[in-house]
Amino acid sequence: MASNQPAPAYPVRFSIDYPDHFDxxxxxxxxxxxxxxxxxLGMLGNGAAATLGNRGLFLASGAGGGLFLATVAMLLFxxxxxxxxxxxxxxxxxxxxxxxxxxxxLVTEYPSVEEHQSVHLEIDYPDAxxxxxxxxxxxxxxxxxxxxxxxxxxxxxxxxxxxAWFAILFTGAYPRGMWNFAVGVNRWLYRxxxxxxxxxxxxxxxxxxxx
Numbered sequence: 001m002a003s004n005q006p007a008p009a010y011p012v013r014f015s016i017d018y019p020d021h022f023d024x025x026x027x028x029x030x031x032x033x034x035x036x037x038x039x040x041l042g043m044l045g046n047g048a049a050a051t052l053g054n055r056g057l058f059l060a061s062g063a064g065g066g067l068f069l070a071t072v073a074m075l076l077f078x079x080x081x082x083x084x085x086x087x088x089x090x091x092x093x094x095x096x097x098x099x100x101x102x103x104x105x106l107v108t109e110y111p112s113v114e115e116h117q118s119v120h121l122e123i124d125y126p127d128a129x130x131x132x133x134x135x136x137x138x139x140x141x142x143x144x145x146x147x148x149x150x151x152x153x154x155x156x157x158x159x160x161x162x163x164a165w166f167a168i169l170f171t172g173a174y175p176r177g178m179w180n181f182a183v184g185v186n187r188w189l190y191r192x193x194x195x196x197x198x199x200x201x202x203x204x205x206x207x208x209x210x211x
Contacts, residue, residue, distance in 0.1 A: 011126070011201040012194030014187040015211060016101055017118035018179065019108050027105055027168045034103050037111050041099055044092065071199050072136045074128075081128040081199075089198060090123050097121045097190070104157075105164050105174060106182060121190060126200045136199050143196040146205060150192065153185045184209025 026033050067085050074080050098111035098119045109117055135142075160182055164174045191205035 010191055010194075010206065011124040011203065012191045012198075012205075013120070013122040013211065014097070014183075014190045015120045016106055016183050017120075018176065019118070019174075021108065022105070022168045022172055022174055023108050024169055024172060026108065027165065030103060030105060030165075033110070034099065037099050037102070037113075040113065041095060044095075068197055068199075075131055075136045075199060076133050079128050079131070079133060081126050081131075083125065086123075086125055086200075090121075093123070093190075093193075093198075094119070094121045097186075100186070104161055104182060104186075105168065106179065106186075123194060123198065123200055131199070132202050135202055139196045139199065142204070143192055146188075146192045146196075146207070149207065150185070150189055153188070157182050157185050181209065187211065 067089060070085070071081065074082065094116060095111070095113060098107075098117060101107045101119045102109075102111050107118055111117070160178045164178055164182075167178075168174055188205070188207075188209055194200050195203070195205045
């Protein structure tokens with residue numbers, strides 16, 4: 001008999017609350033308004049990779065930079081995922097997600113360095129003992145099909161963002177269908193990061209834009 005219970009949620013979840021309004025002025029000069037917070041993110045070192053990666057650069061370091069190789073070593077030799085650097089990775093990734101959403105016109109509020117605001121990135125703390133010791137060495141390789149698909153999806157997101165920029169300037173709104181698409185691509189990308197670079201799950205990410 002088939003089970004009626006829903007499938008468990010993927011260990012990496014991403015969503016954004018659709019804004020009540022889109023500010024024409026800040027949207028028109030968004031990249032200029034974003035310079036201070038981009039500078040702050042850049043000062044955090046490879047944390048900037050989370051934001052740039054979310055716009056289409058696949059960097060093996062991911063958010064947290066050198067923590068990728070350290071995490072591989074810890075899982076391989078000790079089968080541990082220290083909580084303190086997991087918490088650092090999560091908060092740094094959340095900041096990167098807020099900055100990316102702001103630069104991509106998906107939100108209006110200026111990114112906070114403390115509050116989660118309307119951008120929600122949830123990452124489940126893994127049971128390291130239940131994770132494969134060897135998979136962290138090859139997850140980045142196994143995710144290659146995702147890189148291929150996401151390459152084209154991110155080009156589409158760039159085009160959608162340009163169209164949305166004009167739409168906001170003339171109508172004061174980001175068309176909901178295009179907004180959903182852009183958020184979905186970001187969600188897909190974060191799942192790939194969770195699997196291949198943050199190493200928080202052995203569950204292969206779905207080829208899906210949906211939650």
